[in-house]
Amino acid sequence: MKKIKIDVWSDFVCPFCYLGNKKIESVVEKIGISDNVEIKYHSFLLDPSFPTETTEPLVDYMTERKNYPREQVTILHQQLAENGKAYGIDFQFSTSLVFNTVKAHRLIHWAKQYDKNDALKDAIMYAYFTDGVDLSKEENLLDVIENCGLNREEALQVLNSDQFSQEVENDIYTATQIGIKGVPFFVINDKFAISGSQEDRVFENALKQVLA
Template sequence: MKIEIWSDVMCPFCYIGKNNFEEALNKLPFKDEVQVEWKSFQLDPSLDPKQTQNTIEYFREKKGFPEAQATQMISQVAQMGKGAGIDFNFEKALITNTFSAHKLLHLAKKYNKSNEMEEALFIAHFIDGKNVGDTEVLVSLAESLDLDKEEARQAVTTDQWDNEVNQDILEARNNGVSGVPFFVLNGKYAVSGAQPVEAFEEALQQTYKETVSPFKDISGSSGASCDADGCSI
């Protein structure tokens, strides 16, 4: 069963959603049959990749929120994060353009390490206060996952992976996705937002039942039939 997840590195609800989704998945007997694919999405592609802002500055200057309102919102998100096992460090988080981070994510996908890279990017941004638009930071994250240093540098400084990132963003737009996280379950159902663990668990079970699991016999009794060992009445 394939799960596609559209996400942006600087979206706190994407990190919360990831943790809740993974907790739900780990409870299910078919977890090893699930393939997760991370997809790129940019909440604010207008940001200058050479500049950073702290979270309060960003909400005040880019979104027009009064500082008190921005502070209250951040506090509420931090509380939600604790419920998902995340200690957000919004005081240190640096808001910047995430396009290069998404390019690195696609490189990691090439080596089946996109989930590990997504986690590493979230930690770098939300916990460690690192600039995830900075080339050296991204190369260091790649090295931490045993990816080749020079290949990572080329991935984030050239247009090698631009088409893949843009294709993800276009696919989201064509499917009406305007916010993240956004989960597509085996091409049949969608789950929007950082849902509770129980909601993810229910959605995964329903999707598996309807698209993967064998047919359910609703006849109520065993009728006459034949199998490889012969026929019975």
């Protein structure tokens, strides 16, 4: 069977990314090709200008900063929460606190050397979307690190330096070169591009075309 590489650009504060990530992973498992697929997650910053030492309730962020009507945001969140259940996601939007994600992305790149980057990605998204953790506070981010079996002190050293900043910038630069303007964004074997958290069949059809 052919080897398949799936490159995924996403951001931690994006519910469509969380859902899309789970969908592609679910489809890969469903069609029985997990052993032949490598999913590589890449950094993307939806709001790089968001202050690094603060948070804002997600609903307020969407209505006040992004100017979406509150009723529209409520309906969207209800739909996402319902859709997420099928993939084991417990969206709790009322407690989610938007934060600047650059530090979290740097830590993902750091965790790659320990093969813990995917586990950390999931843990950060769970902390944000389900537990309502204030991830702008380094101690809370480090708690997530520690719970993933990673070294807290080493992670703190990363945060206190500019380590892995270049890796984040490289991911964003590549996204710019490809023309990515929103996430999640999936590229399969450098050939098929899928934008957004699509229905399972869209991912399934693309993977089957690659395998054909």
